[in-house]
Amino acid sequence: MLQTDQLSLLRAKLEEALQDAQRELETLREEIETEADYGLGEGDPAIVEREMAMAMIEEVEGRIKTIEAALQRMEEGTYGICVECGAEIPYERLEIIPETPYCVQCAAKKR
Numbered sequence: 555m556l557q558t559d560q561l562s563l564l565r566a567k568l569e570e571a572l573q574d575a576q577r578e579l580e581t582l583r584e585e586i587e588t589e590a591d592y593g594l595g596e597g598d599p600a601i602v603e604r605e606m607a608m609a610m611i612e613e614v615e616g617r618i619k620t621i622e623a624a625l626q627r628m629e630e631g632t633y634g635i636c637v638e639c640g641a642e643i644p645y646e647r648l649e650i651i652p653e654t655p656y657c658v659q660c661a662a663k664k665r
Contacts, residue, residue, distance in 0.1 A: 567652045572621045624653040
């Protein structure tokens, strides 16, 4: 079971990661809006950049959902417990990937 100080440290990491991801998302959205204001012609290389930015937005939105889910598990008292098998996730793993919902074994099965 995680200690209170460990949970506090992990919560701070998650909150910082969430803020970083939200800032990144805002920046990406602003870039797309700026490009949309200028309009894009067929064959314009900016179309590829826009598609890449949109893919990055999806990736960042997924990261935000994962972090928010981890914070929700903290509130519910289930943080640090694998959502797949119910095993305790080692603190060392959570230090590296604080948003992970899986123990090492279940994460390996997901790949």
